[in-house]
Amino acid sequence: MSKTAVTGRQRVIExxxxxxxxxxxxxxSIREVAKFANTPLGSTYHxxxxxxxxxxxxxxHWAxxxxxxQLQACLAKDSENGISLFLAKWRERxxxxxxxxxxxxxxxxxxxxQEGEAVQIKAAVSQVFSDWQLLLSEHLIKQGHSAPSAQAIALTIIAGIEGAVILCRGHQSIQPFDAIFACIPKMMQA
Structure with missing residues (x-):
């Protein structure tokens, strides 16, 4: 695959x-994604x-x-307050x-x-959420949490962030995100 093809392919994914x-x-739709990515429709199908x-x-998977x-970079930059750095980026977005x-x-x-063709999409979603939970759990264990506690807190953090994003979009207000922004760092304390 040529460099141009790889670049075009990546633009479609992004x-x-x-x-x-x-x-x-x-x-x-494929047509709209190709247009948004500024790539030829035929190449996209290929x-x-x-x-x-x-x-x-x-x-x-890419997202x-x-x-x-981004989360790993925030946690590496500040192991105590890395989640707050990550939340600040989400808030800004x-x-x-x-x-x-x-x-x-x-x-x-x-x-x-629920149809058969959605199986790959659902598997990808599940894998991403599992990866995020593992990443957060491992960080929480390093911070002194037990493995079961770390897994539960990590899952709660993901659910809180995703739920707050949905509520912010629904309410057209940052208030739901600010609520979790205040609570999540406290949950992470060992």
């Missing part, structure tokens, strides 16, 4: 992740023979990896997008159907 965050799973399902699955890397930019993983989780 465009799909952005579109998922803005419009949800049902709000995107690079993603699995169609929209493949594009969305790869976008979920999940990006969020994990919400405010700067006027509550339009949600989480692409949640969008896919909510809108993926």
């Amino acid at each position: 465009a799909a992740a952005t579109m998922l965050a803005l419009h949800g799973l049902r709000g995107i 690079n993603f023979p699995g169609g929209k399902q493949q594009i969305v699955t790869e976008a979920i 999940g990896t990006q969020a994990s890397a 919400l405010v700067n997008s006027t509550f339009r930019h949600g989480c692409p993983i949640v969008a896919a989780a909510i809108e993926a159907g």
